[in-house]
Amino acid sequence: MSLPAAQSANPLRDPRDRRLPRIAGSCGLVMFGVTGDLARKKLMPAVYDLANRGLLPPAFALTGFARREWGREDFENVVYESVKQHARTPFREETWEQLSSGIRFVQGTFDDPAAFERLRETVEELDAERGTDGNHAFYLSIPPSAFPQVVRSLADSGLSAPREGTWRRVVIEKPFGHNLESADELDAIVSEVFPPDAVFRIDHYLGKETVQNLLALRFANQLFEPIWNNQYIDHVQITMAEDIGIGSRAGYYDGIGQARDVIQNHLLQLFALTAMEEPATFDAHDLRLEKEKVLRAASVPRDISAHTARGQYAAGWRGGELVGGFLDEDGIAPDSETETYAAIRLDVRNRRWAGTPFYLRAGKRLGRRVTEIALVFKKAPSPYFQEIAGTDVGNNALVIRVQPDEGVTLRFGSKVPGTAMEVRDVTMDFAYGNSFTESSPEAYERLILDVLLGDPPLFPRHEEVQLSWKLLDPVLEHWSRQGQPEPYRSGTWGPVGADLMMERDGRTWRRP
Numbered sequence: 007m008s009l010p011a012a013q014s015a016n017p018l019r020d021p022r023d024r025r026l027p028r029i030a031g032s033c034g035l036v037m038f039g040v041t042g043d044l045a046r047k048k049l050m051p052a053v054y055d056l057a058n059r060g061l062l063p064p065a066f067a068l069t070g071f072a073r074r075e076w077g078r079e080d081f082e083n084v085v086y087e088s089v090k091q092h093a094r095t096p097f098r099e100e101t102w103e104q105l106s107s108g109i110r111f112v113q114g115t116f117d118d119p120a121a122f123e124r125l126r127e128t129v130e131e132l133d134a135e136r137g138t139d140g141n142h143a144f145y146l147s148i149p150p151s152a153f154p155q156v157v158r159s160l161a162d163s164g165l166s167a168p169r170e171g172t173w174r175r176v177v178i179e180k181p182f183g184h185n186l187e188s189a190d191e192l193d194a195i196v197s198e199v200f201p202p203d204a205v206f207r208i209d210h211y212l213g214k215e216t217v218q219n220l221l222a223l224r225f226a227n228q229l230f231e232p233i234w235n236n237q238y239i240d241h242v243q244i245t246m247a248e249d250i251g252i253g254s255r256a257g258y259y260d261g262i263g264q265a266r267d268v269i270q271n272h273l274l275q276l277f278a279l280t281a282m283e284e285p286a287t288f289d290a291h292d293l294r295l296e297k298e299k300v301l302r303a304a305s306v307p308r309d310i311s312a313h314t315a316r317g318q319y320a321a322g323w324r325g326g327e328l329v330g331g332f333l334d335e336d337g338i339a340p341d342s343e344t345e346t347y348a349a350i351r352l353d354v355r356n357r358r359w360a361g362t363p364f365y366l367r368a369g370k371r372l373g374r375r376v377t378e379i380a381l382v383f384k385k386a387p388s389p390y391f392q393e394i395a396g397t398d399v400g401n402n403a404l405v406i407r408v409q410p411d412e413g414v415t416l417r418f419g420s421k422v423p424g425t426a427m428e429v430r431d432v433t434m435d436f437a438y439g440n441s442f443t444e445s446s447p448e449a450y451e452r453l454i455l456d457v458l459l460g461d462p463p464l465f466p467r468h469e470e471v472q473l474s475w476k477l478l479d480p481v482l483e484h485w486s487r488q489g490q491p492e493p494y495r496s497g498t499w500g501p502v503g504a505d506l507m508m509e510r511d512g513r514t515w516r517r518p
């Protein structure tokens with residue numbers, strides 16, 4: 007994370023000089039699951055983009071581990087194709103040659119000790135020939151059910167244990183379990199093998215520029231923090247809407263659903279960053295401490311039926327195209343009770359937020375793709391303006407647009423030109439694209455670089471994972487007794503139950 011006090015493996019870097027790029031020291035990245043969707047679309051292109059931006063050391067090595075009967079050249083071709091298709095920076099022969107000279111491949115299955123022995127030998131050869139200096143990160147881009155097996159195999163082969171003065175790290179993709187119990191089981195296995203500071207849990211939302219801008223917006227300015235509380239803010243809405251359905255992810259998604267897939271991690275992280283107090287410093291310890299404090303102070307109201315909603319998309323429209331429902335998707339059981347829309351209300355028991363609820367919602371096949379945090383202010387007390395404003399003026403709102411069109415919007419009432427005193431809502435916009443010429447790095451670029459640098463603020467630790475499951479588990483248990491989720495038409499903004507949930511509180515959802 008580009009905040010002060012970041013640890014760097016680069017001895018040439020003065021940690022106080024924030025203008026210098028943060029370049030990782032000599033190291034290797036071992037990737038498990040290289041044929042998977044995530045590795046091909048995001049991880050390998052991100053590694054290339056880092057190399058292209060000059061942020062990887064010359065001695066960097068990328069090793070793929072997969073069960074395919076491939077040789078080194080086959081893997082190199084896979085990386086090449088994925089870079090050509092998905093990298094964000096232009097293709098440069100020079101970068102590719104440098105990167106490809108450090109590519110290795112090990113064939114094997116996760117439970118094969120001989121394959122891990124070959125991986126150990128490969129890593130040692132890289133240390134000797136390429137100069138990776140014994141520093142290696144293991145990226146588990148694999149089905150969650152395989153995490154324990156791979157972590158054990160890394161331990162049994164000795165790969166997890168660094169020599170004096172070197173490091174070994176493990177990178178785990180979400181989901182971190184499917185409830186508190188399974189998250190604890192997973193953590194018990196991982197922490198038996200790796201110390202806490204060597205475990206990097208990826209929540210790629212935290213790598214997004216706009217999410218980090220939330221910290222800058224709140225704490226680098228004097229303007230917002232004084233009104234960032236229950237005196238001025240009526241409620242907060244955090245929305246993650248997708249217009250697509252589950253696509254080819256049926257195998258993963260059925261039985262998991264929207265709350266486990268994105269609320270437990272992305273949305274609760276956005277909630278924590280929005281609601282937390284100012285950390286003493288922005289290093290990993292202090293930042294995580296504040297996030298944990300506010301997650302601990304949050305709760306779902308006792309009447310779960312009244313303050314949550316769940317739905318499942320039915321046939322409808324996506325853009326101009328007629329689309330089928332969730333139950334018609336390939337690989338989904340015809341009586342599946344998995345929710346594709348989830349909404350929950352959170353109350354925060356502290357002085358800043360008591361009486362100001364947070365509403366979190368996430369859904370597939372909604373009206374459009376948008377992720378935003380909207381702070382909706384209380385109405386101005388002026389009776390005169392309340393009377394003349396009528397219904398044209400809503401509450402003031404500060405909206406942080408996480409994606410797409412990253413930026414910030416402020417909505418407020420303004421006089422309509424003319425002789426009469428008429429007020430209407432207007433917006434003031436900040437768009438990243440208009441104010442900065444630098445393009446934001448992809449979230450995975452930043453996160454992979456942070457893993458290689460050993461810079462942990464953007465990675466949740468197990469306590470945060472536990473606290474999020476503690477919030478969600480009772481809701482999920484309650485829902486599991488409700489049978490089929492309420493259907494909603496594809497292309498709309500979710501089930502009627504979600505509107506009723508807000509109506510009971512005298513509020514409405516935003517239509518972004």
Ligand SMILES: NC(=O)c1ccc[n+]([C@@H]2O[C@H](COP(=O)([O-])OP(=O)(O)OC[C@H]3O[C@@H](n4cnc5c(N)ncnc54)[C@H](OP(=O)(O)O)[C@@H]3O)[C@@H](O)[C@H]2O)c1
Nearest residue numbers: 039040041042043044045073116147148149150179180181
């Ligand atoms: N896709 C995303 O956008 C996304 C986003 C956030 C998090 N994630 C998480 O990232 C991880 C990977 O996701 P994904 O979408 O890339 O999954 P995926 O497309 O299903 O790929 C899984 C990978 O694991 C390998 N694999 C599975 N079982 C194996 C075994 N027994 N032995 C050896 N290799 C095995 C597969 O190899 P084969 O080709 O040989 O089967 C494949 O390379 C998951 O934990 C997922 O939850 C994904």
